[in-house]
Amino acid sequence: MPAHQRLSVHNVTFYGAALAELESHWAELGVSRLSILDNQLLDPEFPKMLQRNPYTVEAVYHLFAGGRLNSDPQAAQDALMPVIDAAAGAGARMIYLLTGGRGTLTWNRAADRFRTMIAPCVAHAQQAGVTLAVENASGLYADLHLAHTLRDTVTLAEMSGLGVCIDVFHCWAEGDFEAMVQRALPRTELIQLSDYVLGDRALPGRAVPGDGTIPIEGFVANALANGYSHGFDLELIGPRIEQEGRLESARRACAVVGAMLNRLGA
16 A cells, blocks of 8 residues: 655664665555655666656755864765756655754854755756755764754754754654744755654654654644645664564554644644
8 A cells, every 4th residue: 555645754763775776665665755864865876766756855865074073164065066966867856864963062163053054955956957955963962963853953043044844753742843843944945854763862862653642643744734735754763663564653653644644634
C-alpha cells in the first residue's frame, strides 16, 4: 500500500545503505517523497534513479561549514553552492542545515558569523528556486550547530533569511513550544516527526510515532489548521528503531502517521 503522499522517510533511518538498497526500501514503503543526504544527492547515480522512478525530492540535508563556523567562509560557500545547484537540477524543494559549531564564540557572534557566511548561498538559492532552512537540534550537537531551541532556530532563521525545519523530537517539551510554533509556521519548510518514550536516555532515543508521549496528532492538527502545506518527514534512529528493525519501524511509522493525516484531512 502506498504511503501517504505527504510523507517521507529520512535516509538517516537507513544510514550507511547504498543507493540501490535505499531504492528498494522506498519501493517497499511506497513513498513518493524523498528526504536525503547531500552526498546522496551528489551521487552520479541519483539522477538516473530519479529518471526511472516517480519520486520528488522533499528535502536535502547539509552540514554547513564542515561543522565549524571558524572555518574559511569561502570554503563553506563553495561546499554548499554545488548542493544548491544539484538540488535545483533534481527538482528538490529545500535544503536544511546544521549551522556548524560556534567554538569559543558567543552565541550572538556565532549567529552573526553564520548569517554573513551563508548570505551568498541564500541569494544563490533564491535564484535557483531552492529554499534554505535551518533546523533545531539538541545541545548535545553543539559541536556542529547553534540552534538548540525552537526559539533560537526561528531567531537565526529570521536574521539570516532562512526557512525553518521543525524537528519535533528536539523541541516538544520546551515551555514556549506552542508560541514558538506559531511564530515559526509562516517560514516552516519541513516538519520532522518521531516520538519519545519517557525514561529513555540514549541519544538519539527516538521511537515510532504513537509509541511515546509526544502529542504528535495535536501538533500536526495545529500545523495544518494554520496553513502548513509541505511534507512530514519521519526521522527514525536509535536503539528502539534498531531493535524493531529499520524497515519495519519505517513501515509502521508510515502507517501510523498516514492514518493520522487521513483523519485530519491532509
